[in-house]
Amino acid sequence: MDSSGRQAEAAGRGPRVLVVGGGIAGPGVAQRLCCYSAFPYLRVLEATARAGGRIRSERRFGGVVEVGAHWIHGPSQGNPVFQLAAKYGLLGKKELSEENQLIETGGHVGLPSVTYTSSGGSVSLELVAEVPSLFYSLTDQTREFLHWAEAPAPSGEYLKGKIQQHMAGWAEDEGTRKLKLAILNNLFSVECCVSGTHSMNLVALAPFGEYTALPGLDCTFPGGYQGLTDCIVASLPTDVMVFNKPVKTIHWNGSFQEASAPGEAFPVLVECEDGGCFPAHHVIVTVPLGPATCSAASSPGWNPSSWRLCRMRMCSCLPRCSAG
Numbered sequence: 001m002d003s004s005g006r007q008a009e010a011a012g013r014g015p016r017v018l019v020v021g022g023g024i025a026g027p028g029v030a031q032r033l034c035c036y037s038a039f040p041y042l043r044v045l046e047a048t049a050r051a052g053g054r055i056r057s058e059r060r061f062g063g064v065v066e067v068g069a070h071w072i073h074g075p076s077q078g079n080p081v082f083q084l085a086a087k088y089g090l091l092g093k094k095e096l097s098e099e100n101q102l103i104e105t106g107g108h109v110g111l112p113s114v115t116y117t118s119s120g121g122s123v124s125l126e127l128v129a130e131v132p133s134l135f136y137s138l139t140d141q142t143r144e145f146l147h148w149a150e151a152p153a154p155s156g157e158y159l160k161g162k163i164q165q166h167m168a169g170w171a172e173d174e175g176t177r178k179l180k181l182a183i184l185n186n187l188f189s190v191e192c193c194v195s196g197t198h199s200m201n202l203v204a205l206a207p208f209g210e211y212t213a214l215p216g217l218d219c220t221f222p223g224g225y226q227g228l229t230d231c232i233v234a235s236l237p238t239d240v241m242v243f244n245k246p247v248k249t250i251h252w253n254g255s256f257q258e259a260s261a262p263g264e265a266f267p268v269l270v271e272c273e274d275g276g277c278f279p280a281h282h283v284i285v286t287v288p289l290g291p292a293t294c295s296a297a298s299s300p301g302w303n304p305s306s307w308r309l310c311r312m313r314m315c316s317c318l319p320r321c322s323a324g
């Protein structure tokens, strides 16, 4: 801990921590920190009027409509989302069953039981099984780039290059080769949906390889995913969530004063779009950084090195001491 943190603790207040973003990660972080008496001053600054971010469930047509996240992938004991959902009683009996938790899918969607070409001919099941097996072996290979600061290519380019190498060894007739390519094309489309992008060239290789599939058959929340963020937020002290506070800039590694804390220097200043300023000892950023190929300049206060550092650390939380 640095001298300003010690100074605050000596004064009996504990360090001041700000969390930027009130999706699920921000309130989740706040919930963890609230467990420690060393963090009595804690605020989550959320740009909009609601918590949950990309998790949003609406009641429509007599049921629940998920506008954002839908599934718990790998619902088993090693999955913190599953654990929290179970703790809050948000899952059904089947989702909680041990049998469900033990199912291994490898994180891949199941193969269709029947597949047709665009002209109506059915495609052999062997071919439909063989091509995904190649594709998934290649996606598994991306793990080798996990800790690389500069991966050689975006995921899409890397996978296509590897597929071209394999194609050189394909001995089948032209029609079968075309079918295999069409199946691969479908698998790319599925992967785009999973990664939330229209092109795998927008997904960097290093974070792509970080995905770990947990056991458990994917399940949904009978009452809506948002029930989880609602429960997390409800567990926080009432003044922790601050809504309608879009953060404009984060000034790292400075020495900032506040009238209410005379003589105390804070190393970070969080500046909001409405002109409000929040000095802090530590800031945890949970806003999406965007795809790794986008401009770092569009994120609040990110310089390219802190953005890269965050990506390299495979998380969306950047402690104050990591920036700059």
Ligand SMILES: Cc1cc2nc3c(=O)[nH]c(=O)nc-3n(C[C@H](O)[C@H](O)[C@H](O)COP(=O)(O)OP(=O)(O)OC[C@H]3O[C@@H](n4cnc5c(N)ncnc54)[C@H](O)[C@@H]3O)c2cc1C
Binding pocket: 020, 021, 022, 023, 024, 025, 026, 045, 046, 047, 048, 050, 051, 052, 053, 054, 055, 067, 068, 069, 070, 071, 072, 073, 196, 245, 246, 247, 248, 286, 287, 288, 300, 316
């Ligand atoms: C359509 C869709 C379907 C999905 N399906 C699934 C699924 O089935 N299963 C699954 O596990 N995941 C799914 N996801 C992904 C999942 O929703 C996200 O991974 C997760 O919600 C991210 O949470 P987060 O808190 O990290 O970020 P977010 O939910 O993006 O929260 C970030 C928060 O930061 C706020 N913010 C942004 N900029 C600022 C700023 N400058 N100042 C202050 N606040 C700011 C935003 O308003 C937002 O509330 C899906 C996502 C989408 C969009």
